[in-house]
Amino acid sequence: MEEENKTHIKAQKGWAEIPWKEIWDYRDLLYFLTIRNLKARYAQSILGTGWAILQPLLYMGIFTLVFGKFAQLDSDGHPYALFTLAAIVPWSFFSAILTEGSLSLVQQAPMLSKVYFPRIVLPLSAGLAKGWEFMIGFIILIFSTLFVGIFPDIDWLFFIPMVFLLGLTAFGLAFILAALAIQFRDVKYALPFLIQLLFFASPIVYSTSIVPESILPLYAFNPMVGVIEGFRAAFFHSPVPWQLVIPGVFTASALFVFGLLYFHRAERNFADLA
Amino acid sequence: MKPERAIIVQNLSKAYRIGSAQNFPPTLAGQLIDTLRSPLDNFRRIRSMSNLDKQTSDLHWALRDVSFEVKKGEVLGIIGKNGSGKSTLLKILSRITPPTDGEIDLYGKTSSLLEIGTGFHPELTGRENIYMNGTLLGMKKREVEKQLDEIIDFSGITQYIDTPVKFYSSGMKVRLGFSIAAFLNTDILFVDEVLAVGDLDFQRKCLGQMDNIADSGKTILFVSHDMSAVQHLCKRSVLLENGQLIANGNTDEVISKYVGSSFSTETTLENHPNRKGSGSIKIKKIEMNKGDNGALTLSCGEEIIIDIWLDNPLKDSKPRVDVRIDSSSGQRLIWLSSSIYGESPLGADRLQFKIERNPLTEGQYYISIHLSNFGEVCDWIPQLMRVDISAGNPFGNGKSIPPDQSKMAIPFEINYP
Numbered sequence: 002m003e004e005e006n007k008t009h010i011k012a013q014k015g016w017a018e019i020p021w022k023e024i025w026d027y028r029d030l031l032y033f034l035t036i037r038n039l040k041a042r043y044a045q046s047i048l049g050t051g052w053a054i055l056q057p058l059l060y061m062g063i064f065t066l067v068f069g070k071f072a073q074l075d076s077d078g079h080p081y082a083l084f085t086l087a088a089i090v091p092w093s094f095f096s097a098i099l100t101e102g103s104l105s106l107v108q109q110a111p112m113l114s115k116v117y118f119p120r121i122v123l124p125l126s127a128g129l130a131k132g133w134e135f136m137i138g139f140i141i142l143i144f145s146t147l148f149v150g151i152f153p154d155i156d157w158l159f160f161i162p163m164v165f166l167l168g169l170t171a172f173g174l175a176f177i178l179a180a181l182a183i184q185f186r187d188v189k190y191a192l193p194f195l196i197q198l199l200f201f202a203s204p205i206v207y208s209t210s211i212v213p214e215s216i217l218p219l220y221a222f223n224p225m226v227g228v229i230e231g232f233r234a235a236f237f238h239s240p241v242p243w244q245l246v247i248p249g250v251f252t253a254s255a256l257f258v259f260g261l262l263y264f265h266r267a268e269r270n271f272a273d274l275a
Numbered sequence: 276m277k278p279e280r281a282i283i284v285q286n287l288s289k290a291y292r293i294g295s296a297q298n299f300p301p302t303l304a305g306q307l308i309d310t311l312r313s314p315l316d317n318f319r320r321i322r323s324m325s326n327l328d329k330q331t332s333d334l335h336w337a338l339r340d341v342s343f344e345v346k347k348g349e350v351l352g353i354i355g356k357n358g359s360g361k362s363t364l365l366k367i368l369s370r371i372t373p374p375t376d377g378e379i380d381l382y383g384k385t386s387s388l389l390e391i392g393t394g395f396h397p398e399l400t401g402r403e404n405i406y407m408n409g410t411l412l413g414m415k416k417r418e419v420e421k422q423l424d425e426i427i428d429f430s431g432i433t434q435y436i437d438t439p440v441k442f443y444s445s446g447m448k449v450r451l452g453f454s455i456a457a458f459l460n461t462d463i464l465f466v467d468e469v470l471a472v473g474d475l476d477f478q479r480k481c482l483g484q485m486d487n488i489a490d491s492g493k494t495i496l497f498v499s500h501d502m503s504a505v506q507h508l509c510k511r512s513v514l515l516e517n518g519q520l521i522a523n524g525n526t527d528e529v530i531s532k533y534v535g536s537s538f539s540t541e542t543t544l545e546n547h548p549n550r551k552g553s554g555s556i557k558i559k560k561i562e563m564n565k566g567d568n569g570a571l572t573l574s575c576g577e578e579i580i581i582d583i584w585l586d587n588p589l590k591d592s593k594p595r596v597d598v599r600i601d602s603s604s605g606q607r608l609i610w611l612s613s614s615i616y617g618e619s620p621l622g623a624d625r626l627q628f629k630i631e632r633n634p635l636t637e638g639q640y641y642i643s644i645h646l647s648n649f650g651e652v653c654d655w656i657p658q659l660m661r662v663d664i665s666a667g668n669p670f671g672n673g674k675s676i677p678p679d680q681s682k683m684a685i686p687f688e689i690n691y692p
Contacts, residue, residue: 007380008370008385009378009381010368010378011377011378029410037407040399041396044398113371115393116369118411
């Protein structure tokens, strides 16, 4: 009992071990922060959750008009609207985790200098709260596929590892950017460009078939390529394009592990920099 | 039997890097070059904020080589002026910020009450914020649930508990915040200046709750400017000055060391640490009630005479003297100013204030004195002496004003017409 609650404080330098037990001890805080983020988001909004329904549909409409109709981009033989919706749903979740997670520390700066808690719960809860909108988008996607006569089967469950891959990538990046943003506010200004870049580096409005064969192996190191193609495979019952998924798994794992370690290394100085 | 130790602080130091001011070149060309060059400069500057390795001159030591121990169940007061390092010490102890050097061992579950109501979200109800804030302070959900009724009850805002906090008054937020923190289930608690908020009634309730926490065997580190609260709660105190621990012992002794070196009635003003002003005219001597030697004790209701001698070489001066009396918590209570009755005679070097009946009730008070001449501050000594006031006999019938009711006793009548 006595030993269990002993805390030793001293100056630390460099990389340090991730305090898993402590993060686990604060799981209730993670839960309430997530709930708080959710409730706060829709307070004083007329449409409320309606926005979560409207957003993917609006994007779908715009992309279908511009890229499907005007630009006549190929959609692998599927209806363009559905083709792009299957990418919009995971992409929106990814960009939301990245944005909210990266800015979470700066937004909660006063909290950092007043209370101690494992700082990682801030980007985690900011991202997890976006899971609600993802769920709504996901349901819309299911209904849309049902509408054109595609029914979920066992292949459909492939979306589960894809969401996991999405989470590793988004949180890994968000941890790094959140830790950087506390010290360098430039992150806030650079973030929209990064997301825009990743948007065009992922097959959201176009099919991977238009990507030149020569750069395809490199292209697939963007984990969102695998995630989106995996989502399409799950919903359209097409074979999983493993050559596009596997490279992303490496990138995602590396990002997540490095993100965790970097965040933990930087976190001790957050209160002094915020 | 030797009591166990709860906190061991060894050679603790904390350095901050003072941000150096940026230079703006005066010319347009210079500014253009600067704009191109500045990203690199900015990068170096911001990076260096967290780099404390180099021993350079722009390091500020907020704490330097501080060591002390606290026994289990002890309530330790931490006192010192603003900027002496008290808050930095608590921040390091509560792991908000890391030390630059030194070590701390804490035995037991710790929590801190540094600023109450941190993390409150205006859109959430009081009840939701209790969960939010409780878990933020390190409690588990079920621990919050167990204390929920007590917390709501103590806060005294039961009927608004399901109302969003944005509709609360600032007082209600403070009540709720303190109530959550006061029912924390921890062994060691760090408290920073929280009693200075809320109305008097609630402040007294908080102090009572602090008593309860202390009695329940918890170890408390208490930072406050309110000397009477420190005196009330802590047997032992430490005094910080410029980041160094300069006294550690009995609270009364530490407080008297804090408030000043000497409190005799005839204060020697030479080398007073807080003294400011041009010095063209100086206060030579100040005496209260003809200055009996020893501790200066006056009683409520008695006459007070303050004699002041000036060192005034200026024949054409009209010195103005203001005397202020503050409570031990720093509240300004009384202001006596020669300016109330017009200007002083030319070249005055002696004046006397007379208070017919001292209205101050039992407690400790601090005298500040301010001397000016045609708007020029000549001599200004904040908190130059302490006065202890006893209950006395202000109404002539043996009754006195309880000091926790009021700092002031004024003559009044009661009639039953």
